[in-house]
Amino acid sequence: MRKALVIIWKDVLSEARARDLLTSFLLYALLAMLIFYFALNPEIVDDAAAGVLWVAFTFAGMLGLSRSFFLERERGGIDGLMLCPVEREVVFLGKVGSGFLFMFVAELILMPVFSIFMNLPLFIPRLVLVAFLATIGFVSLGTLFAAMAANTRAQELMLPLLFLPTAVPLIIAAVESSALVLAGAPWGEITSWLQMILAFDAIFFVLAIFAFPYVLET
């Protein structure tokens, strides 16, 4: 377990120096939100708010994941990781841990910005909860697929192609729960979608941690 924390710390340190991943995510998501705002009919934008948020997070998240593995490759990190006498599952935990940290921090920064655009309260605790839960599943599945995509010769295509269809339930659940939160719906309604998010998180975290060793093997 401590080894996983070491990996997380290593990622955080290299990120703190380069600040690459966080800025990419923030800017990309911001741009996505902006384009949506222009692209959608102003009358329906408020209704579509939850969708706009999650599309922005999803695409920025995928970008972040593929850049994370790309950078790892560039810096020779992956070979280094594999030479370490560390179980593959621990490497997975480390990557998911740091990925989650980056993505969630970025989301925390973006949500107030989103609120400003959409005329919503700056801090919405329930929305933060939805983001927290959904990001777990997002990063678990995303890390697995990003590791595979990084090995193909069509990385920019493969990650979305692999990730998005498989993540459909997660995205639907995240959007629906967010929409209910923003609409002020009763907690009971929101929990049923949260349960779906949790179920997805559980299933795909377990699947990914079992499958990851097969992906890293040469």
Next chain:
Amino acid sequence: MKVLDRVLWALGLVGILFALYLVFMWVPTADVREGIAQRIFYFHVPMAWISFLAFSLTFLGSILYLWRGTKGWDHLAYSGAEIGVVFAFLNIVTGSIWARPAWGHWWVWDPRLTSMLVLWLIYVGYLLLRSYTPAHQAPRFAAVVGIAGFLDVPIVYFAIRWWRTLHPGPVIGTGGGLHPTMLTTFLVSLAAFTLFFILLARLRVGLRALEAEIEETKEAWRE
């Protein structure tokens, strides 16, 4: 062609011809409103079942490949994915063709049709992953997707169905139960396509094995 393949081919052909007769001549029209286009049902639904059958072969092959490492399982997995993609595609397109006279639109975000579209994309991803990944890693990566995708199927279906209950819309397919004549026609059609599926699966797996054998022969020759 081996004997079994010939038998499957013959039986399948007879089955399809019989099914066509039942669909066009024998079975009564189910819903006068929808008209004769409703009969698309008798082939549209079997396409879905066959693709599920194919994808479960992929699931099986993927698990066994990761566990045992024998290439044969990988051939099975790949074949299942390819055949599944073909039949899923047919299911989606015939569903769309059916939607048009039934609901006036070419696409209706029906839960089953939409789930099938997502499923199709997952396995298209499987196939593309195979072609874009270096040969020594491709089977293993694909096996992971084969397993993940299959486990995802029920989740995708329930999520979409649930989502649809919040945003209701048209549903494709026969609402209530099936009249005995319709059931018979459906089953005959399903049986005929299953026979063809088995034939296709055998052919495809055989082809993969043949390709592998040729590669090995070339490798051995180079030494």
Next chain:
Amino acid sequence: MDTFPYLFAAYGLIWLVTFLYILRLMRRQQELRRELEALKQARKKE
């Protein structure tokens, strides 16, 4: 009867795609068999 074109399109498509797929598989099989034979023959000559 007025919705017949759709019925025809659906069944026609199924038939066409299935037929083409089987055809492609069979042709590939012939190609590969020939290639394998050629390789084996060339190997024997050595």
